[in-house]
Amino acid sequence: MFSGIAFFQTEAVSGTVYDTDAQAFITAAALTSDLQKGAINQLVLDFKAAGTWGLMLAIYPFIGGTASSHKYNLKDPQDTDAAFRLTFSGGWTHSSTGARTNGVNAYANTFINPSTSTGGGGSIKMLSTSASVHQYHRTADPGIGGGPNHGGYASGNTRMCLVNWQSGTGDCDSRLLTTNTFPPVLNAAFLKRGNLITYKTNGTTIRYRTDDGTGEPTKTMTVTAAMPNMLFLIGARYTGATPPAIGTPNSWVNSDINFFAIGAGISSTQSTAQKAAVTTYQTTLSRLYV
Amino acid sequence: MTFSMYSIDEIQKEEIEGVLFAPDSYFNPVQDINGFWFISDIEVLTAIGNGLDGEYPWLLTIKLETFVPIPKGPW
Numbered sequence: 001m002f003s004g005i006a007f008f009q010t011e012a013v014s015g016t017v018y019d020t021d022a023q024a025f026i027t028a029a030a031l032t033s034d035l036q037k038g039a040i041n042q043l044v045l046d047f048k049a050a051g052t053w054g055l056m057l058a059i060y061p062f063i064g065g066t067a068s069s070h071k072y073n074l075k076d077p078q079d080t081d082a083a084f085r086l087t088f089s090g091g092w093t094h095s096s097t098g099a100r101t102n103g104v105n106a107y108a109n110t111f112i113n114p115s116t117s118t119g120g121g122g123s124i125k126m127l128s129t130s131a132s133v134h135q136y137h138r139t140a141d142p143g144i145g146g147g148p149n150h151g152g153y154a155s156g157n158t159r160m161c162l163v164n165w166q167s168g169t170g171d172c173d174s175r176l177l178t179t180n181t182f183p184p185v186l187n188a189a190f191l192k193r194g195n196l197i198t199y200k201t202n203g204t205t206i207r208y209r210t211d212d213g214t215g216e217p218t219k220t221m222t223v224t225a226a227m228p229n230m231l232f233l234i235g236a237r238y239t240g241a242t243p244p245a246i247g248t249p250n251s252w253v254n255s256d257i258n259f260f261a262i263g264a265g266i267s268s269t270q271s272t273a274q275k276a277a278v279t280t281y282q283t284t285l286s287r288l289y290v
Numbered sequence: 291m292t293f294s295m296y297s298i299d300e301i302q303k304e305e306i307e308g309v310l311f312a313p314d315s316y317f318n319p320v321q322d323i324n325g326f327w328f329i330s331d332i333e334v335l336t337a338i339g340n341g342l343d344g345e346y347p348w349l350l351t352i353k354l355e356t357f358v359p360i361p362k363g364p365w
Contacts, residue, residue, distance in 0.1 A: 066313075067312065067313060067314040067315045068313045068314050071314050086314075087314065087316065088314055088315045088316065089315070089316040089317070089318035090316075090317075090318035090320070090329075090330060090333065091318075091329075091330030091331070091332035091333055092315065092332070093332060102330055102332065103293075104293055104295065104320065104328075104330060104357065104359065105318045105319075105320040105328075105329070105330055106318070106330070107318070250360070252359075
């Protein structure tokens with residue numbers, strides 16, 4: 001009788017049925033932990049429930065503890081540039097808490113070019129009137145100052161796709177497919193870690209969703225005249241080249257990076273749901289911001 | 291702010307730039323404010339752990355030096 005019970009339990013665990021998109025990622029990233037598998041499955045379900053799964057070009061869960069698992073895009077877990085699989089350069093540290101940059105020479109190439117990249121058979125695209133970037137940092141950046149530093153910009157810094165808290169001051173002045181416009185919206189009083197969602201659904205207003213309460217700071221910016229021909233980097237900003245050349249990345253991030261999503265615009269309601277999804281995901285994996 | 295990084299020369303930089311030092315991880319030499327080339331301790335130690343000192347024996351002899359980063363922008 002006891003062996004029968006044990007057999008049933010084993011079957012129940014090994015026979016867990018995951019969402020097909022979650023299962024594809026689990027297989028590609030070679031996840032073996034039931035906790036991690038469950039976290040990925042719930043993340044997929046929550047994005048679908050939020051209505052933002054179909055708006056993302058890429059979702060990077062940074063799970064599994066190695067470069068070979070962190071590189072996969074949850075939306076398309078193939079080991080190709082066209083699937084926006086990450087390649088890591090420089091001094092990254094990969095662990096169960098995510099991927100840590102070193103603030104000196106570490107960056108990841110997403111191969112996402114805001115001006116040309118599409119997903120979902122061509123239906124998903126970043127536009128100057130529709131874009132979002134969601135990042136989660138477990139730690140604040142003790143760096144040396146400078147501008148926002150995930151993403152990049154094209155010639156003459158007039159076509160930009162940059163997001164992040166400024167490392168020195170904690171200000172946030174994300175230039176999400178805009179020209180180079182100051183001043184920042186979020187200031188040093190903000191957390192500078194946890195969730196930071198930058199999003200827009202029109203050409204004039206950039207919105208932010210953070211872990212600083214339930215507010216939604218906004219900023220009016222000038223839409224860039226043309227989309228930047230660049231590659232979106234995580235951990236540094238792209239500049240000084242024309243894709244596919246990588247140029248001279250600079251403005252290095254120094255932080256634990258636990259999540260990243262890049263895509264089309266999301267609504268205020270969707271941003272709230274997406275933030276909750278990522279918070280649940282980090283909670284499950286015991287890696288909330290510190 | 292300064293860092294300790296492994297100093298390499300121009301020839302060594304050319305040898306390893308864009309080369310895998312671990313699965314899915316590429317060397318990325320960077321210049322400091324004085325124009326000298328450096329790679330990080332993670333790259334060096336991981337590369338040695340993966341046996342790349344056979345192909346690049348100088349990985350075992352390069353030294354940690356003070357790296358003075360180029361100040362960030364703003365742009």
